[in-house]
Amino acid sequence: MLKGNHPSVYLIAIGAFSLGMASYVTAGLIPMIETSFLVSVAVAAQLVTAFTLAYGLGSPIAVALLPAHRQRFGLLLALGVFVVANAASAMSVDFAVLMAWRGLTGLSAGVYLAMGIPAAAALSGPKERGKAIALVMGGMASGTVLGVPISLLLAERLGWEAALWLVAFLGFVAFIGLLFKIPALPAGQISSLAQKLSILADRNVMSILAVSLLAAIASLGMYTFIAPFLADPVHGEVQSVTPYLWVWGIGGVFGSFLVGPIVDRHKGPVIILMIMLVLAAALFLLPIFAQVNPWFAVLPIAIWGAAGWALQVPQNNELLRAREAQGDGNLAAALNECALYLGSAAGASAGGILLLIQTPSWTLTTSAAAVAALGALFQVTNCRR
Numbered sequence: 001m002l003k004g005n006h007p008s009v010y011l012i013a014i015g016a017f018s019l020g021m022a023s024y025v026t027a028g029l030i031p032m033i034e035t036s037f038l039v040s041v042a043v044a045a046q047l048v049t050a051f052t053l054a055y056g057l058g059s060p061i062a063v064a065l066l067p068a069h070r071q072r073f074g075l076l077l078a079l080g081v082f083v084v085a086n087a088a089s090a091m092s093v094d095f096a097v098l099m100a101w102r103g104l105t106g107l108s109a110g111v112y113l114a115m116g117i118p119a120a121a122a123l124s125g126p127k128e129r130g131k132a133i134a135l136v137m138g139g140m141a142s143g144t145v146l147g148v149p150i151s152l153l154l155a156e157r158l159g160w161e162a163a164l165w166l167v168a169f170l171g172f173v174a175f176i177g178l179l180f181k182i183p184a185l186p187a188g189q190i191s192s193l194a195q196k197l198s199i200l201a202d203r204n205v206m207s208i209l210a211v212s213l214l215a216a217i218a219s220l221g222m223y224t225f226i227a228p229f230l231a232d233p234v235h236g237e238v239q240s241v242t243p244y245l246w247v248w249g250i251g252g253v254f255g256s257f258l259v260g261p262i263v264d265r266h267k268g269p270v271i272i273l274m275i276m277l278v279l280a281a282a283l284f285l286l287p288i289f290a291q292v293n294p295w296f297a298v299l300p301i302a303i304w305g306a307a308g309w310a311l312q313v314p315q316n317n318e319l320l321r322a323r324e325a326q327g328d329g330n331l332a333a334a335l336n337e338c339a340l341y342l343g344s345a346a347g348a349s350a351g352g353i354l355l356l357i358q359t360p361s362w363t364l365t366t367s368a369a370a371v372a373a374l375g376a377l378f379q380v381t382n383c384r385r
Contacts (some may be wrong), residue, residue: 006123009132012116013139015079015174019109021151022142022167026051026102026151032160037095050099051106058103059110060334064196068113071185071330075119076110079175084166090161113140114334117316119185121329129320134260134313141309143254145249152154173227196331204242204322205332207382210321211272212339213346214375219279219308220340221347221370223248225355226301232361235287236294242308247298248305253276255306259313268321269383275314276379279307280372287362312336347371 026047034044066074085105092098116136124132151163198342199205201338230238238244262271274335282304289295319332351364 004316008123009095009120009135009179010175010179011339012075012120013135014177015314016116016136016139017147017173017379018141018167018170018174019082019113019139020145021147021170022082022109023051023055023103024144024148024166025163025167028148029155029160029163032155033098036160037098039095043095047099047102050103051109052341054106055110056338058294059114060331060338062333063114063331064105066115066330070285071115071119072182074199074330075112075115075182075185076175076178078108079171079178080110081173082112083168085170086164086208089166090164110334110337113337114330115183117333118320118329119182121184121317121320123142123183127309130263130317131260133316134257134263136153137309137312137316138253138256138260141249141252145246145253149365157367169243170339192212196328199323199328199331200320204385205319205335207336207378207385208315208318208322209339210280211276211375211379211382212312212336213343213376214371215276215311216280216310216340216343217347217350217351218368218372219304219347219373220344222283222304222364223353223366224344224348228355229296229361229364230294230341234246235290235297235361238294244298244301247302251302251305252309255308256313257305259310263314265318265376269316269379271314272311272318273376273379275311275385276376277306279311280369283365283369283372286365312340 027045030041030044030047033039033047034041037044063074066077076367082105085101085108089098089101090104113136119135120132120136121129131253147167151166154166155161155163195362226248227241229235230241231246259271259275282300286300286304289300316333316336320329323329323332347368350367354363354367
């Protein structure tokens, strides 16, 4: 086992950076794509749906089908397909073809992250595993916060295709580096698909995933409604939420990176419990701070972003520990991504219902805080176990 942060971990993080860009840049490109392909906004928005569904639901199936004894091959294959799919997306002249490529991009992105997290952990050794996972998750957060605005600026000057070419280029850099640098990875146990699906009967894994699901409902679900929440006259009638989104994202970057050393030194379940409590508190305090002055809302929003992103470092670490004997940590990581996307969709749906029945906007944050508190309560059970 290699000690310390292996150079390949940084290359995996670069790939995760491009993944973070790909995950969120399409939403910003919709107006340009709408004009380029002469489709409606509603139709163009389905590109995001195709990516999300393939990422969240398709990647666990794809990971389960990959040979467990060829982890290095699976990681490189996923990243290679990701690069090709983004390049092909940029060259698409037919909308249906573009949608198919975005679906393949989402699938390969989900597989890459699921393979990359356990690969980084294996390359860094048990004492540095938290830092390694933090580098990968921090890379993804940085791609979302820094990479997306840069790619959108490029798209405004050179066209929507330029943003996807940038994603493909960064992914290609990571691919070439990993092709020559990454050593052989520990081989998982060769097992049938039915044996792999037995992970769904692992109560420990399911309890960890339940916390991820509740955290996503609270954090990512509320993120969907940050604009209408701040636009409410009660909360300052904010015209532009862009600065607040930046604060949320920057908090996420810092949270992802800073939690790594903590994970390596303290018990994971306790860290997860503390993060869930912080997330619940930040969401609960958000309307109180916003009512005093909208700029005061920056503090709970930054803490909310930091807690939401930081949580996935100890969560993935605990999933790897839970499946260490079975050697299918990549499948556990893929299921965790699935839980996050399902939670995000559930949170968005629940928030939409609250707005539809015209409840006060503060009920969005208090409901999200209550879900986070429920996740913390559930985590108490995990700590006892």
